Amino acid sequence: MDEIRLIEVKEGILAESQAVAAKLRERLRSTKTFMLNLMSSPGSGKTSLVLRTIDALKGEFRIGIIEADIASTVDSEKVAARGVKVVQLRTGGFCHLDAAMVSEGLDAIRPQDLDLVIIENVGNLVCPAEFDTGANKNAMILSIPEGDDKPLKYPLMFSVSDVLVLNKIDTMGVFDFDVQAVEQRARVLNPGIHILKTSCKTGEGIDGWTDWLRDEIKRSR
Amino acid sequence: MHELPVVQSLFDICVKHATSNNVKKIIAVNLKVGEVSDLQDEWIQRYFDFLAKGTVVEGARLKIERVPLVVRCKKCAESFRVNIRDRNKVECPKCQGTEFAYVSGREYTVDSMEVV
Numbered sequence: 001m002d003e004i005r006l007i008e009v010k011e012g013i014l015a016e017s018q019a020v021a022a023k024l025r026e027r028l029r030s031t032k033t034f035m036l037n038l039m040s041s042p043g044s045g046k047t048s049l050v051l052r053t054i055d056a057l058k059g060e061f062r063i064g065i066i067e068a069d070i071a072s073t074v075d076s077e078k079v080a081a082r083g084v085k086v087v088q089l090r091t092g093g094f095c096h097l098d099a100a101m102v103s104e105g106l107d108a109i110r111p112q113d114l115d116l117v118i119i120e121n122v123g124n125l126v127c128p129a130e131f132d133t134g135a136n137k138n139a140m141i142l143s144i145p146e147g148d149d150k151p152l153k154y155p156l157m158f159s160v161s162d163v164l165v166l167n168k169i170d171t172m173g174v175f176d177f178d179v180q181a182v183e184q185r186a187r188v189l190n191p192g193i194h195i196l197k198t199s200c201k202t203g204e205g206i207d208g209w210t211d212w213l214r215d216e217i218k219r220s221r
Numbered sequence: 222m223h224e225l226p227v228v229q230s231l232f233d234i235c236v237k238h239a240t241s242n243n244v245k246k247i248i249a250v251n252l253k254v255g256e257v258s259d260l261q262d263e264w265i266q267r268y269f270d271f272l273a274k275g276t277v278v279e280g281a282r283l284k285i286e287r288v289p290l291v292v293r294c295k296k297c298a299e300s301f302r303v304n305i306r307d308r309n310k311v312e313c314p315k316c317q318g319t320e321f322a323y324v325s326g327r328e329y330t331v332d333s334m335e336v337v
Contacts, residue, residue, distance in 0.1 A: 002245065003337070004248060004336065005242075005336050005337070006333050006335055006336075007238055007242050007244070007333060007334045007336055008332075008333050009234065009238055009331040009333050010330065010331070010332060011234050011238075011330065011331050012329055012330055013227060013230055013234065013252075013329040013330065013331060014227065014230060015230075017226075017230065095223055098226070126259050127223035129259070130223055130227065130258070130260075131223070149308075152305070152306055152307075154259070155257045155259075155290075155305045156257050156258055156259050159257050159323075159326075181308075181310075184310055184311065185311075187319075187320070187321070188292060188303055188311045188321060189257065189290070189305075190323070191292070191320065191322050191323060
């Protein structure tokens with residue numbers, strides 16, 4: 001009978017994909033392009049926030065959008081109508097994007113000609129949180145109708161996001177949503193998280209969002 | 222569904238170390254996975270078995286140690302465990318502080334392998 005040996009491994013499971021992401025960040029640094037990864041559930045307002053952002057910042061920055069969708073091209077058509085560069089990645093059933101997929105998407109919109117790239121990730125609070133896309137910052141949206149229990153259900157998403165956007169704030173009167181409870185929970189999971197309130201419908205809070213984004217773009221240079 | 226690419230890289234790491242250590246068979250793989258991760262133990266093992274079929278890794282049991290979410294109070298530096306499913310307001314058990322720094326809970330590591 002062979003003796004059982006113990007081999008020390010001590011290796012991060014996602015180390016390889018993180019290395020691809022780090023390389024992508026280096027590439028973006030060399031072209032002075034800032035990349036934001038935007039994540040949320042389906043229907044929380046990712047595309048609406050992308051459109052608001054384009055309208056507010058297209059005079060200041062050259063913007064490109066990477067749209068990820070399992071099958072459709074609905075979002076990219078809306079974005080293209082705003083006259084910015086957009087590439088549609090159809091993930092073919094995949095529930096998330098990783099840095100390798102993003103890297104391919106970037107080639108199509110020539111990042112060297114862009115100041116800001118926004119990735120609209122697949123709508124889902126689970127899978128996209130696990131993978132580093134190579135973006136400089138991660139943003140997540142939680143919309144008021146989704147409920148205030150989401151940090152309890154999807155802790156990883158809150159722990160990897162640099163900024164949490166509480167969207168559809170105009171519907172606060174209709175839903176029982178405890179903003180303070182969400183803020184406190186999010187900060188336990190992620191002490192440094194920045195929290196903003198917006199309504200893409202009324203425009204409330206959009207300035208706060210674009211101010212945050214503008215500061216981050218300038219800081220990355 | 223996102224378990225598969227994660228398990229693929231776990232599998233690759235196991236094969237790499239098995240090959241470089243002249244391993245005949247892997248009995249068990251000891252993993253450290255943070256409690257904040259959404260990965261389901263049962264699915265990790267199922268995908269792993271699927272990938273491992275016919276390789277040196279086949280039959281290995283994944284022993285998953287869940288690393289709890291621990292934070293450190295910014296006021297008094299006390300470290301304590303947080304129940305991530307608890308609805309109550311989190312405060313430092315020592316000084317009732319409410320600002321914290323991250324200590325552990327997001328791990329994704331292959332710690333060691335039991336092999337023959």
